[in-house]
Amino acid sequence: MVHIVDLEETLAHHPFAQGMDPEALxxxxxxxxxxxYHPGEYIFRDGDPADNFYLIRHGLVALEIHVPQGPxxxxxxLEAGDIFGWSWLLPPYRWSNDARASxxxxxxxxxGACLRGKMENDRSLGYEIYKRFVPIMARRLAGNRxxxxxxxxxxxxxxxxxx
Amino acid sequence: MVPVPFRIAKVIREIPGVYxxxxxSLDGKPFVYRPGQFNMVYQFGVGEIPxxxxxxxxxxxxxxxxxxxxxxxxxxxxxxxxxxVVGIRGxxxxxxxxxxxxxxxxxxxxxxxxxxPLRGLIHEVLHRREDFGKVVVCYGTRGIDDxxxxxxxxRWRARFDMHVHLTVHSAxxxxxxxxxxxxxxxxxxxxxxxxxxxxVCRSETLTRQAVDTLAGLGVTKDRVWVTLERNMQCAIGLxxxxxxxxxxxxxxxxxxxxxQIEPLYSVREF
Ligand SMILES: Cc1cc2nc3c(=O)[nH]c(=O)nc-3n(C[C@H](O)[C@H](O)[C@H](O)COP(=O)(O)OP(=O)(O)OC[C@H]3O[C@@H](n4cnc5c(N)ncnc54)[C@H](O)[C@@H]3O)c2cc1C
Ligand code: FES
Numbered sequence: 127m128v129h130i131v132d133l134e135e136t137l138a139h140h141p142f143a144q145g146m147d148p149e150a151l152x153x154x155x156x157x158x159x160x161x162x163y164h165p166g167e168y169i170f171r172d173g174d175p176a177d178n179f180y181l182i183r184h185g186l187v188a189l190e191i192h193v194p195q196g197p198x199x200x201x202x203x204l205e206a207g208d209i210f211g212w213s214w215l216l217p218p219y220r221w222s223n224d225a226r227a228s229x230x231x232x233x234x235x236x237x238g239a240c241l242r243g244k245m246e247n248d249r250s251l252g253y254e255i256y257k258r259f260v261p262i263m264a265r266r267l268a269g270n271r272x273x274x275x276x277x278x279x280x281x282x283x284x285x286x287x288x289x
Numbered sequence: 290m291v292p293v294p295f296r297i298a299k300v301i302r303e304i305p306g307v308y309x310x311x312x313x314s315l316d317g318k319p320f321v322y323r324p325g326q327f328n329m330v331y332q333f334g335v336g337e338i339p340x341x342x343x344x345x346x347x348x349x350x351x352x353x354x355x356x357x358x359x360x361x362x363x364x365x366x367x368x369x370x371x372x373x374v375v376g377i378r379g380x381x382x383x384x385x386x387x388x389x390x391x392x393x394x395x396x397x398x399x400x401x402x403x404x405x406p407l408r409g410l411i412h413e414v415l416h417r418r419e420d421f422g423k424v425v426v427c428y429g430t431r432g433i434d435d436x437x438x439x440x441x442x443x444r445w446r447a448r449f450d451m452h453v454h455l456t457v458h459s460a461x462x463x464x465x466x467x468x469x470x471x472x473x474x475x476x477x478x479x480x481x482x483x484x485x486x487x488x489v490c491r492s493e494t495l496t497r498q499a500v501d502t503l504a505g506l507g508v509t510k511d512r513v514w515v516t517l518e519r520n521m522q523c524a525i526g527l528x529x530x531x532x533x534x535x536x537x538x539x540x541x542x543x544x545x546x547x548x549q550i551e552p553l554y555s556v557r558e559f
Pocket of ligand 2: 520521522523524525526527528529530531532537538539540
């Protein structure tokens with residue numbers, strides 16, 4: 127019981143849950159657990175079933191894209207207060223990139239498979255969740271568009287040649 | 290105003306395609322200017338271009354310019370070695386309004402070569418450190434191999450009285466720093482947003498994005514300072530080459546308060 131109360135409080139303090147309907151908060155807490163990852167550890171991998179999403183409480187998480195015949199590339203890092211993983215909302219529910227702990231990371235792990243079922247039966251819960259995910263998705267999309275502009279207007283540098 | 294000859298005393302290759310000159314005047318006279326001002330730099334027989342002054346204005350015996358090779362003049366200049374002589378006209382333009390922001394938290398938002406026009410201001414702010422609140426630099430680059438002024442960034446990061454948030458667009462796996470757009474670095478900054486003053490030096494599209502992000506955090510547009518860059522010829526408000534709408538960038542700028550020129554940012558191909 128103490129555990130659930132702690133989780134609910136932790137969740138309530140995360141920006142993701144700001145202003146959330148108390149009923150929805152309780153339901154989501156029922157699907158939440160704490161998770162800790164050490165530097166370099168994978169949180170999920172490209173192609174694996176996407177049945178969770180994550181709220182970062184502490185640390186830096188790297189989103190990596192696997193490059194065939196080369197080392198993976200970090201394309202974005204996320205930090206405390208951020209949320210990551212939305213493939214659990216979209217069929218076929220598989221991750222499309224890797225997520226890895228850049229340093230010691232503490233997360234709230236939300237069971238998306240469990241929430242998917244609950245959202246089917248409780249549309250207001252679904253609304254609470256989508257209301258929070260859509261602006262984040264829009265912000266990341268807009269941010270990535272701007273990164274394309276920036277990359278297109280900045281000259282490339284291929285090797286380290288200082289001196 | 291005729292160009293005054295300066296000798297290139299030192300060339301620093303910052304990153305491929307970007308070089309910094311340390312210049313000394315042939316007559317040994319100090320070069321007095323304020324951060325944010327620019328010079329017209331002339332390579333004899335090639336051409337003359339506007340370039341911001343990137344050094345420390347408290348060291349007037351050395352004039353510092355950082356230049357990115359993008360076209361005929363800047364590519365030709367890239368071939369010059371220590372000992373070569375170039376012509377300098379200046380300083381021109383309105384400097385950063387350092388005295389107007391005394392007492393505030395300061396946030397600098399820039400990427401790649403955009404650090405060049407801000408570097409002198411950051412030096413001056415650090416000379417007068419007690420005059421300001423928090424000092425935060427948000428700097429973005431394409432990757433970990435094109436970080437400009439890396440020694441300065443390391444020095445600034447090591448200070449206890451300022452913060453540097455660096456971000457790169459992509460990095461090899463295992464990189465422990467922040468990866469993403471400059472917006473992520475802005476969001477990481479902890480300043481008193483309702484009173485902070487922001488200095489933004491980016492291309493025009495990306496300036497708007499930075500201004501919008503800052504506005505979302507509470508920095509009103511009358512507390513955002515930006516620079517505009519335009520082709521120039523006379524640099525003294527006579528020829529009209531640098532005119533955009535009602536303003537002449539060479540004499541009214543290159544530093545502007547964002548709210549005073551915001552409409553210019555929505556003019557296509559201005
Ligand atoms: C006030 C002011 C301060 C400046 N400070 C610096 C500085 O500190 N360091 C520096 O490297 N450059 C600076 N510039 C830009 C510099 O003047 C130009 O890059 C230079 O004039 C290009 O000359 P060029 O003959 O080599 O190339 P051009 O043939 O004139 O241009 C080559 C290509 O670069 C593009 N270009 C030209 N000027 C700019 C610009 N201002 N911004 C973006 N793209 C441009 C052109 O559209 C063209 O595609 C400044 C410009 C101004 C107005
Ligand atoms: S450059 Fe001639 S008016 Fe500005």
